[in-house]
Amino acid sequence: MSAYRAAHRAAYRGKAAGAALAAVLLVGGATACDNGTKDGSGKAAGAASAQPSAPAAGGSATEALAAAYKKTSAAKSAKVRMTMRMSGGLGGESIEMTGVQGWDPQVMDITMKGGLGQAGVDSMRMVMSKDVMYMEMPADSPLSAGMDGKRWMKLDMKAAAEASGDPEVLKKLGGAGGMGGMSGMDQNQDPAKQLALLLASPNVKLVGSEKVEGADAQHYKGTLTFEEMLAANEGSKALPEADRAKLGEAMKKAGIKGYDMDVWVNKDGYPARMKVAIATPGGSLDLDASYTDYAATATVRTPPENETLDLFAMLKDLGAGGAATGA
Numbered sequence: 001m002s003a004y005r006a007a008h009r010a011a012y013r014g015k016a017a018g019a020a021l022a023a024v025l026l027v028g029g030a031t032a033c034d035n036g037t038k039d040g041s042g043k044a045a046g047a048a049s050a051q052p053s054a055p056a057a058g059g060s061a062t063e064a065l066a067a068a069y070k071k072t073s074a075a076k077s078a079k080v081r082m083t084m085r086m087s088g089g090l091g092g093e094s095i096e097m098t099g100v101q102g103w104d105p106q107v108m109d110i111t112m113k114g115g116l117g118q119a120g121v122d123s124m125r126m127v128m129s130k131d132v133m134y135m136e137m138p139a140d141s142p143l144s145a146g147m148d149g150k151r152w153m154k155l156d157m158k159a160a161a162e163a164s165g166d167p168e169v170l171k172k173l174g175g176a177g178g179m180g181g182m183s184g185m186d187q188n189q190d191p192a193k194q195l196a197l198l199l200a201s202p203n204v205k206l207v208g209s210e211k212v213e214g215a216d217a218q219h220y221k222g223t224l225t226f227e228e229m230l231a232a233n234e235g236s237k238a239l240p241e242a243d244r245a246k247l248g249e250a251m252k253k254a255g256i257k258g259y260d261m262d263v264w265v266n267k268d269g270y271p272a273r274m275k276v277a278i279a280t281p282g283g284s285l286d287l288d289a290s291y292t293d294y295a296a297t298a299t300v301r302t303p304p305e306n307e308t309l310d311l312f313a314m315l316k317d318l319g320a321g322g323a324a325t326g327a
Contacts, residue, residue, distance in 0.1 A: 061206045061220055064265065065199050071269045073192035077102035077298035078270075080110070082289040102298030103190040105129075109300045129302050131158045135311075136303075147309060154308040191271050191291055197229065198222050198261045210264060212272040213290070217264040225258040226251045255281040270294045 082097045099110030106128075113123040125136040135153040137144050147153075198204060201222030210219045226248060262275040276287045 061204050062199060064206070064218065065195055065204065065220060065263070068263075068265045068269050068271060069192055069195040069199065072195060072271060072294070073104075075270065075294040076104040077294070077296060078191065078291045079293040079296070080289060080291055082287065085286045085288075087283045087286075100293075100296075100298050100300070101190075102300070103192065106190075107298055107300040109298075127300055127302055129300050132156045132302070134303055134308065150307050150309050152303045152308040153311045153314075154303075155311040159312070191274060191289075194261075194274055194276075195263065195271060197224070198263060200224065200228060200231070201261065202228070207262075212264045212266065213292075215266060215272070217266045217272050219262065219264050221260070221262050223258060223260050226256060228258070268294075 077100065079100050080098070084095045084097075086093055093115060095112065095114040097110045097112050099108065101108040101110070108126070108128045111123055111125045116122070116124060121138060121141050124138070127134040127136075133155045135155070136151055137147050137153065139151070144151075198220070201224050204220060204222035207219040207221050210217055256278060259276055259278040262273075263271050264273040266272040271291055273291070274289045278285045
């Protein structure tokens with residue numbers, strides 16, 4: 001292979017790798033915001049406990065939400081349509097994700113639209129199973145030129161984190177301490193865990209009967225301060241006390257006091273829609289998710305190995321090539 005062709009191939013591979021990483025981070029960021037937020041350094045703040053803590057408020061609202069939690073947890077899967085909107089200094093861009101997810105076992109098959117314009121990609125399909133994420137490069141995209149005829153990028157998140165030897169990478173990719181991270185993104189999408197978090201709100205209430213997709217649903221609403229969210233999340237308890245204090249201080253400096261949560265429970269006792277709103281001095285982040293087809297089997301098929309390129313190995317090769325060129 002000539003030096004020109006090698007450089008041309010490396011350039012396209014770098015773009016494809018960058019697009020794949022951007023997609024993983026965007027999806028991880030969106031779903032992490034569903035059950036928490038990020039501190040000033042970009043670390044995920046936490047995932048909700050697998051079991052709801054003792055409800056902070058009493059009455060029929062918490063009883064209904066507790067019943068919805070049990071049904072949703074037992075359903076194990078659903079179809080999802082999720083939109084994340086950022087305004088002000090946070091970017092002003094919308095990202096939409098549609099597909100199927102399962103939370104026992106944890107799997108997902110979604111298509112993401114938005115957020116990848118700089119990579120020259122309008123949308124990207126992402127499949128996840130057993131802590132391995134697969135990103136499909138669109139056939140009509142320039143990114144496919146760096147794929148050696150293959151369709152999928154593969155990222156074994158836990159293996160990549162461990163191989164890096166960097167504790168921070170392990171936290172972000174491997175979800176150390178149960179705090180989410182990239183391998184915890186499917187846990188953050190689990191609507192049962194979101195219900196558990198809402199149950200910890202001290203002011204959860206029934207707003208009233210409303211329509212969701214033309215069907216009757218009961219609208220519940222609550223607010224949580226950042227401190228209340230940390231207290232409710234089992235995952236956050238894995239953090240040393242000093243780290244918890246730093247996280248809380250970072251949130252205060254960022255001007256984030258907490259967030260509003262809304263859920264609409266349908267006549268079958270499942271959440272049909274969920275919203276999380278986070279306001280910051282620099283802008284707002286709003287996440288809106290709709291769920292259907294609970295308890296349907298979440299069939300997620302991963303691509304065969306001969307159609308995949310290992311993203312972590314590619315990044316190492318690109319780094320080695322850059323080092324050799326600079327030498």
